[in-house]
Amino acid sequence: MRTTPNPTNRYWGNNALPKTKAEFFNAVTTPLPGGEGTIATIRMYGPIDSWGGYWGISTKDIGEVLDALPDSVTQIILRINSPGGEVFEGVSILNMLRAHKATITAVVDGLAASAASFIAAGCDDTVMSPGTQMMIHSPSGFTWGNAAELRKDADVLDSIEASIVEIYTEKAGDQGWTALLAAETWLTAAESVELGIADRIAVIPDAGESTTVGEEDPILILPIEVEDSAEAVAAARVAPIRAKAAAAATNLPSSTEPDEPNRKENAVAYSDLTAGLRERLGVNNAAVTDDELLEALDETLAERAEPTIPAAPEGTVLVDAAVWEDVQAKAQLGAAARAEQESTRRDGIIRAAIEEGRISPANQEIWRAQLDKDETGTTAQIATLAKNATLLGEIGRSDEIGDADTALYSNVYPAAKKES
Incomplete structure (x- = not known):
């Protein structure tokens, strides 16, 4: 539970950063038959950090998600798996959630430690999923300075701890919080409920399908298509026409003998089709054969086919x-x-x-x-x-040090100079 950002101790450590923010933070809503949602789920899976972005979850991130929720939302399920982080960022997130018109149900899915613990405890309803834990401890910070500055910062930490204790006390009453925080207390789900920092143990369903609020435009990867050529495009367009023409050709009238009707409708339809094709293709020869007509169609489609974009090499990503x-x-x-x-x-x-x-x-x-x-x-x-x-200050000196003593003193303290 840090009081200020510490760039030397990032939550992700040496692990690879998540590819998208949705891997540890997003929000979803459950739609009603009318098309709107009344329940929203906010997943807070990661550190609490004022930097935001890939470093963690900031007040700004929570604010953007809350602003993007439909006005119809009346309940927010805050799912938590977080090691904690900055104290004031956590307090701001909690107060922003409290200020929302919806009721807030905190669900601990894995760990609610440090600043994440008082966010969970400060919600309207705090639920521990089976097998989860909470961890509470005193705030800490990084200080460099003299004794007076260190004592002053210690008083500041005591004041911050008092503010945190107020949140726990509001939830569970007086439980000797100062001693529990100083001891860095780890609580199982049952112990959290027994202490009063959580209300119950249960499995809470999610609000609905996952969609990230404010997700950036996706990066498009252009696949390599071997058949993506002008000839292939033309052939694909011609194939249905060939099939239709072939079907019409098989239905030409072949006999007027009794019991075998003359299919005049098919003949007229086929005649209209060939006449239309000749007109559109600019073929003036009325005696053109089917094969010649289709060949002219192939050539026209090939000429009009849109130029294809050359396939990018494998592994290439095209972005805006x-x-x-x-x-x-x-x-x-x-x-x-x-x-x-x-x-x-x-x-x-x-x-x-x-x-x-x-x-x-x-x-x-x-x-x-x-x-x-x-x-x-x-x-x-x-x-x-x-x-x-290494001596941090001058111990003493004497004007009566002899040459032998001077040599010995220089061997022990090379940086010292003999006073004469």
């Missing part, structure tokens, strides 16, 4: 230019965020080494540059240095 520009922009932002993460993490390695007394603050830039060149080797080298071997 605007979509591609957006993908590139997001990729650049992701690369910048990754670089910032790496820099922050390496700064932390140097700070830790200084705090442990392995390296001198005066040499931190040298070690930091070496860390950029070879992180694995430099980290291993720092680990071999003795702790508390």
Whole structure:
């Protein structure tokens, strides 16, 4: 449960990012016979993070989903499987859900931990699916500064915890929340209900078929079709005409003898068909044979066939230019965020080494540059240095140190200078 974004500790870790936001966050509605929906399902499967996008679920994401729901929605089923995340983002999401006119039923599908736990507890009805868990703990943050600054931030964390306790207390009354949060308490579904942080254990059906709110336009993949040619298109168009002409030809009148009628209607129909084809194809010869007429039709269709787009090589993806520009922009932002993460993490390695007394603050830039060149080797080298071997301040000095003592002192403390 973080108080501020921490770019060095992302939920997805080293795992591949989801291909679409719908893999961990979307909303659906159940249609009525009249065409509108009264129940909506919002799936919150992922971290709670103000960055939003692929990093997690933000207040902005929830707001966009709520705004897109039909006015007919009277109940929202909030399905949760989340490790938690930023405190204030979680509080904002909870209050945004509470402000909606629909009643909110929170359903824990896997884990409701940290900030996700008080979102679940703050809803109108909290349901634990069988086999699920909740985890509650005290808020934490990252602070760098002197003792006064650290004490001040500790007071801020206490204040944030008091706000969180208010949400739990509103749901379950006074349960000694401070001790439970400090102990990082994990609760089974039954324990959550017994403590009062959840109302019941049940399997809640989904609202309906999954459709992502605000999903981006899909990327189209052009398949390779061997038969996709002008000749194939023309042949496909001609085939029904050939079949119709052949069927008409078999029904020509062949006899006027008794008991075998003369099919004049078929003859007239076939005559009209051939006359129409000659007129449209520009064939003036009334004695043209069926084969010649069909050959002229083939040539005309081949000439008029729309040019086919050459098949793209296998694995090629064709996208709209605007979509591609957006993908590139997001990729650049992701690369910048990754670089910032790496820099922050390496700064932390140097700070830790200084705090442990392995390296001198005066040499931190040298070690930091070496860390950029070879992180694995430099980290291993720092680990071999003795702790508390670096003096952070001047212990004392004497003007009466002899030459022998000076040499010994220099061997122990190479950075020290003899005072004369």
